Amino acid sequence: MKTYIFIILLIAAQLYSQDRITGELFATRSEVIAQNGMVASSHPLATQIGIDVLKKGGNAIDAAIAVNAALGLMEPTGCGIGGDLFAIVWDPKTKKLHGLNASGPSPQSLSLDFFLENNYEGIPYYGALPVSVPGAVAGWIALHDKFGNLTMDQILSPAIHYAENGFPLTELIAYYMQRSVQRFVRANYPNIKETYMEPNGGKLPSEGEIFKNPLLAKTYKTIAKEGKQGFYNGKIALAIAEEVQQQGGFLTTADLSSFEVEWVDPVSINYRGYDVWELPPNGQGIAALQILKILEGYDFSKIDFGSDEHIHLFTEAKKLAFEDRAKFYADMSFADVPIKTLLSESYADQRRALIKEKASMYSAGQISAGETIYMTVADKDGYMVSLIQSNYFGMGSGVVPQGVGFMLQNRGALFSLDENHANVYAPSKRPFHTIIPAFVTKDGIPFLSFGVMGGDFQPQGHSQIVMNIVDFGMNTQEAGDAPRWDHKGSSSPRGNQATNNGKIRVESGISYETIRQLMSRGHDVGFTIGEFGGYQAILWDEKNQVYRGASESRKDGQVSGY
Secondary structure: OHHHHHHHHHHHHHHHHHHOOOHHHOOOOOOEEEOOOEEEEOOHHHHHHHHHHHHOOOOHHHHHHHHHHHHHHHOOOOOOOOOEEEEEEEEOOOOEEEEEEEOOOOOOOOOHHHHHHOOOOOOOOOOOOOOOOOOHHHHHHHHHHHHOOOOHHHHHHHHHHHHHHOEEOOHHHHHHHHHHHHHHHHOOOOOHHHHHOHHHOOOOOOOOOEEOOHHHHHHHHHHHHHHHHHHHOHHHHHHHHHHHHHOOOOOOHHHHHOOOOEEEOOEEEEEOOEEEEEOOOOOOHHHHHHHHHHHOOOOHHHOOOOOHHHHHHHHHHHHHHHHHHHHHOOOOOOOOOOHHHHOOHHHHHHHHOOOOOOOOOOOOOOOOOOEEEEEEEEOOOOOEEEEEEEEEHHHOOOOOOOOOOOOOOOHHHHOEOOOOOOOEOOOOOOOOOOOOOEEEEEOOEEEEEEEOOOOOHHHHHHHHHHHHHHOOOOOHHHHHHOOOEEEEOOOOOOOOOOOOOOEEEEOOOOOHHHHHHHHHOOOEEEEOOOOOOOOEEEEEEOOOOEEEEEEOOOOOOEEEEO
16 A cells, blocks of 8 residues: 555655656756867758867867858858858956947849849748859958957868868768758759869768868968958959859958948847847847847746646747848848837837737738858856858759859748848848847856747747746757747748737647647647757856856757867
8 A cells, every 4th residue: 555655655756756847857968067168050060060179279260260160161051151140159268248230232234123023032041043142251351350368370270181181971961961052962063063063072971971162271271271251252252243244143252341240239038037148130130139128028937838828828839039130120220210219128028918828910021041150159257159050941042153062052042032021122231131140148157148049939949938037947959959940931931921829839749638638728739850959058057167068968968169
């Protein structure tokens, strides 16, 4: 009888612990803890390169550039120097955050009339028309000029070595390369085989096989020697402009040579004592701040993680934030984005009052998933870098300039062709961007440098990570391993209006009971795989004076410290 009672009590205790769930049930591994420096990236070899740079006297900025260069080689499906870059840097000397917008504008000679007169419903994802100026290299140089320690030759030499001598493809990247590269080969895009197949025995390597890109090594050497001029002027710029124009696009050498990055002030809201920082538009970072600002009005000490109430409130807050995203977010040189109003207490109160017990209609549309890398680095002197970089959708535009070793981005596909839309296409305008780095401080001290990849999911992922740590007491690894969900609109990716309440997509780990309860609230609920991965984080433990790091368990990646 005693044994029977004990079993009943044990089962009851387990059910209670699952009801009041904590991150301990989710962690796939421990946090990495180190004193002197830390790197978290989506590729183990790239992470090791970053650690080596730190040990050789480089700072976090040097290591971040080195890691990004390696990822451009090792993960060409998600990033590269044909794409754009955003970063947030903590400077321990001034105790200030610096924001970098290294996203490039549209061609000066391409007008909205071209698309309207040729009956385009949207800018295509592939080909030369969605190509905008690639900003990543200018971003590297700006970061290096402001903060760097080592020479660019020292910083880029590890990636050059791997490009020339090769490295084994990981399972995930091999899978995506097979899908993306073969698509462009079938469509007869120029220079694809020359760049990705011919240096590798005339075929695309599979998992575990060695991949080389000597053309990219040559380009990196030019950047190491000549800096920004070496990429945006001269032979590389000419190759870019010629290829784009041969494939029917409009990008010119003048577009490239005139490009300048922009240092910006990050914007923030305070969430239960923590200052959460994002970059202002043309990115979507403030959507995460709007979501959190609305949710701060609820007492999550009384709401269980992953419960229907948690997911319902989150989803409704997301809908409201994304309605503003669809209406306002755009290049602030062209559009008036009322950031102060959108992040104010009074506006959050107004929006929160619209949330009811049942699912609301949703009219903000969607963007898309896209392909991205996120990484973060911290060093012994206290510099911390939150950096995100991408070619956007499906590896990029398919346009590979001859002899340079990289594909150009297709960010221009995110422009609207609606003349009344804030993000409407215009010459020399930066498109709306999905990629966003994040940072958290507490009482003026660094707390967390982090990011989550994945198009529309990124502001949702940022908000979930902050809530997991602040509201549910998870550590950095648990916060990333906890089951995720997202809400997708049902319209086209062009910002058109949806006509229903969209769909919540959940990972395994969200109970069927919760799903049924969400459905009873009027939500459409389903499952998806492969769209939630991409989290990296480094937390500064002020009490113990150590860094605590986490890396995504859903895909390749590693956090390491010393």
